[in-house]
Amino acid sequence: MEIVDLINKKKYGGVLTNEEINFVIENYTNGNIPDYQMSAFLMAVYFQGMNSDESTALALAMRDSGEVVDLHDIHGVKVDKHSTGGVGDKVTLVLAPLVAYLGAKLAKMSGRGLGHTGGTIDKLESIPGFNVVLPLDQFKQQVNEIGCAVVGQSGDIAPADKKIYALRDVTATVDSIPLIASSIMSKKLASGADAIVLDVKVGSGAFMKTKEEAIELSRLMVQIGQKANKKVTAILTSMDEPLGHKIGNSLEVYEAIETLEGNGPEDLTEVVSVITGHLLAHAGVSKTSEEGYLLAKDTLKKGKALPNFYQLVEAQGGDVDFVKDKNNLLGHTKQFVITAEKDGYLETVDALNFGIAAMKLGAGRMKKDDKLDLYVGLDLHKKIGDEVKKGDAIVTLYHNEKGLKDAIKLISESYVIGNTKRTLKLIEETITE
Numbered sequence: 001m002e003i004v005d006l007i008n009k010k011k012y013g014g015v016l017t018n019e020e021i022n023f024v025i026e027n028y029t030n031g032n033i034p035d036y037q038m039s040a041f042l043m044a045v046y047f048q049g050m051n052s053d054e055s056t057a058l059a060l061a062m063r064d065s066g067e068v069v070d071l072h073d074i075h076g077v078k079v080d081k082h083s084t085g086g087v088g089d090k091v092t093l094v095l096a097p098l099v100a101y102l103g104a105k106l107a108k109m110s111g112r113g114l115g116h117t118g119g120t121i122d123k124l125e126s127i128p129g130f131n132v133v134l135p136l137d138q139f140k141q142q143v144n145e146i147g148c149a150v151v152g153q154s155g156d157i158a159p160a161d162k163k164i165y166a167l168r169d170v171t172a173t174v175d176s177i178p179l180i181a182s183s184i185m186s187k188k189l190a191s192g193a194d195a196i197v198l199d200v201k202v203g204s205g206a207f208m209k210t211k212e213e214a215i216e217l218s219r220l221m222v223q224i225g226q227k228a229n230k231k232v233t234a235i236l237t238s239m240d241e242p243l244g245h246k247i248g249n250s251l252e253v254y255e256a257i258e259t260l261e262g263n264g265p266e267d268l269t270e271v272v273s274v275i276t277g278h279l280l281a282h283a284g285v286s287k288t289s290e291e292g293y294l295l296a297k298d299t300l301k302k303g304k305a306l307p308n309f310y311q312l313v314e315a316q317g318g319d320v321d322f323v324k325d326k327n328n329l330l331g332h333t334k335q336f337v338i339t340a341e342k343d344g345y346l347e348t349v350d351a352l353n354f355g356i357a358a359m360k361l362g363a364g365r366m367k368k369d370d371k372l373d374l375y376v377g378l379d380l381h382k383k384i385g386d387e388v389k390k391g392d393a394i395v396t397l398y399h400n401e402k403g404l405k406d407a408i409k410l411i412s413e414s415y416v417i418g419n420t421k422r423t424l425k426l427i428e429e430t431i432t433e
């Protein structure tokens with residue numbers, strides 16, 4: 001088999017066999033195929049696409065390029081969730097203890113933030129002492145004992161994806177649905193869970209800007225997962241405004257705690273409850289996802305899963321006293337408040353720009369090795385559709401001077417107060433096949 005023949009086959013729209021896809025991935029990972037040929041191959045895929053069998057073969061080949069985590073010695077059904085990345089997305093921080101309280105097992109490997117989207121691992125590191133690197137045995141033991149663990153993704157997971165993603169980044173081949181779907185699923189399948197819920201964000205602050213694209217991506221990821229014998233559901237959730245009110249690492253931990261206390265923002269509470277409902281149904285804890293949803297909502301409302309959050313923090317070496325007084329998470333910065341210039345309703349919020357503004361303050365990375373300020377960020381006091389009076393606080397910036405001027409300018413240009421009271425649809429679609 002020669003790579004040049006496979007590039008040619010894909011260039012003319014041919015369908016690659018499993019063997020051919022395995023050949024490409026194996027030989028690119030071990031260095032036999034050089035970057036210039038892989039770049040041509042990726043561009044051919046970009047233009048000609050891949051069907052669901054090819055995408056599945058690609059995901060499985062990338063999964064098998066590294067460690068496939070074996071979670072068999074954790075009792076019960078192991079569940080996982082994945083978000084395609086949004087602004088203010090602190091779902092995992094609430095969902096992990098919630099799922100543990102309700103009796104499923106969440107063994108979660110999460111990422112760090114890049115660009116305008118945050119990462120769960122950075123958020124957890126705003127809790128002093130919280131350890132995001134656990135040996136596999138300890139990770140599994142913790143899930144067995146307390147029902148959840150959240151760690152950074154091991155470097156050995158899907159190394160082929162890592163190498164290909166870096167190449168896609170510099171060859172304008174990131175925004176290809178089969179390449180995105182197989183990239184995400186290779187890592188999810190390598191992480192070892194039996195059931196996965198995919199939260200595909202759609203809207204201004206998301207990777208997928210239109211509903212059509214988001215549906216196509218979701219369908220493909222669900223098909224890949226099911227072909228790999230996993231239970232998979234995808235939900236499409238709106239990212240036309242940030243999720244909840246707070247953006248920034250420690251601020252998002254604060255809001256997650258508020259939600260676990262039963263006082264969280266409606267949209268965050270809803271997304272967490274919907275995802276948990278599907279996970280509980282997959283795990284057999286509830287008969288249906290609706291029943292699981294109601295269970296999740298009731299648990300949050302009554303604050304019953306908050307002790308499980310403290311248990312998670314303690315198990316991973318975090319300072320429980322620090323989070324028990326949650327104001328500690330807000331007390332490390334100065335504040336600057338942007339107020340409304342007129343009466344009306346909040347009509348639009350540019351979630352992407354809010355994410356960028358938080359990044360400029362130091363909450364996110366422009367480059368992979370940028371150092372974060374874990375305590376800066378934004379608090380958006382209004383949601384789309386809320387009434388606003390002139391002089392009301394719209395956004396509080398938690399800052400340490402860095403990037404303040406740029407962030408104020410960007411935020412001031414990134415929301416609209418008008419006469420229309422809009423309502424957003426939060427859960428746009430549920431995809432099960």
Ligand code: URA
Binds near residue numbers: 165181
């Ligand atoms: N996230 C991934 O892991 N892979 C992609 O290709 C895009 C987003």
